[in-house]
Amino acid sequence: MSLDISITRSTKPRPKPPANDLGFGRFFTDHMFLADCDAGTWSNGRVIPYGPLALDPAAAALHYGQTLFEGMKAYRAKNGRAMVFRPQLHAARLNASAERLCMPSLPEEDFHRALRALLELDRDWIPGATGTALYLRPAMVATEPFLGVRPARRYTFFIIASPVGNYWGPKPSALRLWVETKAVRAAQGGIGAAKAGANYVASLLTAEQAKAHGYSQVLWLDSTHTHVEEVGTMNVFFRFGETVVTPPLDGSFLPGVTRDSVLQLLRRWKVPVEERPVAMSEVAEAYDRGELKEVFGTGTAAVISPVSELTWGSRSLRLEDRRGAVAERAFQALTELTHRGEPDAEGWLVEM
Ligand SMILES: Cc1ncc(COP(=O)(O)O)c(C=O)c1O
Structure with a gap:
């Protein structure tokens, strides 16, 4: 009933x-x-x-x-x-x-x-x-x-x-991310995939420390500090050459609705896309070879936010201060879809 x-x-x-x-x-x-x-x-x-x-x-x-x-x-x-x-x-x-x-x-x-x-x-x-x-x-x-x-x-x-x-204020710029190598937000087997208040309080101290050093958000790694998980309020995507990669849903971070939507759009556009573990060392090596083309976060609040810097220990990986080609295409597609004011073919917008 x-x-x-x-x-x-x-x-x-x-x-x-x-x-x-x-x-x-x-x-x-x-x-x-x-x-x-x-x-x-x-x-x-x-x-x-x-x-x-x-x-x-x-x-x-x-x-x-x-x-x-x-x-x-x-x-x-x-x-x-x-x-x-x-x-x-x-x-x-x-x-x-x-x-x-x-x-x-x-x-x-x-x-x-x-x-x-x-x-x-x-x-x-x-x-x-x-x-x-x-x-x-x-x-x-x-x-x-x-x-x-x-x-x-x-x-x-x-x-x-x-x-x-806009989540990032009236004049959003690309995000500077602090890659955390000591604290963990969530561990496999824990509650990281739940949208529980506890996951957010677990992230606050490190986020405040990062902000005090001029960073916008924290890029969280897994509990061994090897593989990338997610950003404070967003899932994360990397473009290595032509291939877009995002960590697989392993239970320790939030299965984002925007992440799913972007994956579907990329597959529809025949952009090579992989859901697989991404080691921070792989990101840095791709950067050194000139193959790290873009990094962006996805989330309901922030939609698609480009990343212009990743600080990982003594390394600082710097990217352009604007959305790259893939992030821009996905951002435009989602913005057009959500603001068209009519149902879409996919049935993503539900009239209420
Ligand atoms: C920790 C975290 N990860 C990822 C996301 C992105 O999820 P979604 O796209 O469903 O908003 C959010 C935002 O809600 C979040 O708080």
Whole structure:
């Protein structure tokens, strides 16, 4: 049986933020969606005015990290409705994260109905300009007040929405990445592939240290510090000569929806592409031979971001300060697709 959803409209609509200065995650829409889960059964779906959650201080999420989230984007359709990019993959990944973190799964149909219910009320918040979107943040937290260490029995699922511009600010430049050789973000067999809050807190200290030295983000390696995994909030691609290579999904980093989309585009375009382990030594050797043609990150928030520098121990590999040919083609294709305001042949945009 699908979840019942009640609607309570806000009586105090907020002013819309300036379209040219959205930044990322600074503004929130008028409403939010919530639903509760008790012993595996979801109920009380509701869209209500955006506001604070009441949590018992003993709620398991606050102590043992049973929290997960998703991140996806809605674009404005020509007919005034919302178009959400690949929501099925986000629903599937939410449930994969939930399984790993001993949290309840949410039926995909309820995930879609929840998105629809929220977008029905907050559709006006979808910014129209190219490069902007309404970022949707579904999340699940354990709410049961209980201090013993075991999976909680009660959870709240919620979706909030934020009109966003470019993740890297109004004038994004290519990224300078710090290749981390001591700390690890996640290990094989751990929770690295789940979109768990814990993976992000594990990355903060190193990211702050990198930022203090002028780097934009960290390029994380595996726990032996040999092979490349991902960037702080993006998956990573390398072009060696004509071949584009990205690390295979090994369970220790996030299976990105943008990564999957870029792989599909490259295969459609007959660009040679390989999903295989990439050793940092291979990257440096390719650079020395002049074969490292481009490096770029992919993610919902950042779309496709070129990398202009990789600092790995005493080595500094420098690339052009703009998107290379493959990154540019993929960026243009995704931007055109998401901003065309109509369904696409692939069915990646879902009207809501
Ligand atoms: C750690 C991490 N890796 C990769 C990605 C890219 O995933 P996606 O393309 O699904 O946004 C993200 C962004 O959500 C992320 O946070």
